[in-house]
Amino acid sequence: MKVLIVSDTHRRMENFFKVTDLEAPLDLIIHCGDAEGSENMIYADVQCQVEIILGNNDFFSDLPREREFHLGGYKIWLTHGHNYYVSTGGQVIKEEAKSKGVDIVMYGHTHRPLIEIEGEVIALNPGSLTFPRQEGKRPSYIIMEINEDGKATFQIRYL
Secondary structure (H helix, E strand, O other), rough: OEEEEEOOOOOOOHHHHHHHHHHHOEEEEEOOOOOOHHHHHHHHHHHOEEOOOOOOOOOOOOOOOEEEEOOEEEEOOOOOOOOHOHOOOOHHHHHHHHHHHHEEOOOOOOOOOOOOOOOOOOEEEEEEOOOOOOOOOOOOOEEEEOOOOOOOEEEEEEE
């Protein structure tokens, strides 16, 4: 199973569609919020399941604020992250993830990519395809691949 994880596209979808073409075929797309109304374009254009949640800039949207679901052998918690102080570090969100009993927390908001595999919780932040803030400022996303045994690997990729 091949999963594309993105965040913070902020209604500018050119890079999103470049990535979906580049990484096709995809089994699932996960958007960690701040689509800013472009979620209908995503649903209409992609040929796979989509999980998307509300970000701090998704005003007047009926998207869920957070989601929990299972993927492979993992329990996933999807949130934008702004309510868990992710701009100042990942400690609060990881503690909340532990209290929820999840294996993986996926979030955005910082516009900086991160894969942190340590302790009880895997933390994933794909960065931003539109307004990257990490050194080099290259648009980023994460590819998660789950093998037939249900084990996942993760890779940050750049446009």
